[in-house]
Amino acid sequence: ATHCTEADVSEQHITYARKLGMDTVGFLMMAHMNSPEGLVEQALLMQSYGADTIYIADSAGAMTVDDVRRRVNALVEALEVPVGVHAHNNLSMAVANSIAAYEEGARNLDGTSAGLGAGAGNCPTEILAAVSSKYGIETGVDPLALMDLAEEVVRPLMPRQQVIDRAGLILGYAGVYGSFLLHAERAAERYGVPQSEILLELGRRQVVGGQEDMIIDVALELAAKHAAQESSGKDARS
Secondary structure (H helix, E strand, C coil), rough: EEECCCHHHHHHHHHHHHHHCCEEEEEEHHHCCCCHHHHHHHHHHHHHHCCEEEEEECCCCCCHHHHHHHHHHHHHHCCCCCCEEEEEEECCHHHHHHHHHHCCCEECCCEEEHHHHCCCCCCCHHHHHHHHHHHHCCCCCCHHHHHHHHHHHHHHHCCCCCCCCCCHHHHHHHHHHHHHHHHHHHHHHHCCCHHEEEEHHHHHHCCCCCCCCCHHHHHHHHHHHHHHHHHHHHHHHC
């Protein structure tokens, strides 16, 4: 897995995995941050290194159906290897986006039982299977068995249920990776600024995984801005 503009760093990993005889998958993360044409360039690199399948990953759960359609279509047209999609549910679009990806030619669709995953969770496998059945898409799995697995096995083990709460929704709206969420929550408490403002500003700056250190800088800047506005308001009233 690499950021969607940094496929070149995957060469040694993909080639080594192929030498070991492994089925090798290339993951282009945060795919909403690159154009369809840009993703094709990156995917072709992974294909040239020997990847057996190449995924676009909506890591922030930020893409719409149209976003997914254009990107998947571009990859399917350009690549010789199968295309996959890894969807997150921050905008409640994971199942719809996965179905759209299938309609555009993707044949590898990721899901997790009960949607277990970062942010508002991944595409719930049991829902994807049920909706696929309604669309006449043959999956080879029993939707009812997946529902039982999610309800009776996975949910009781989850420390928190996957819901689209305010924080998860903002991640998708701002286009920010889920690893920023808890750090932003702590910074909001420490510096007295809304978590939503921190995440939105991080989205405007197009941060990527590994840049979590920027959260403190953003929180400090927002705190200073709020303090200046409060001081200005007091001066105006006096």
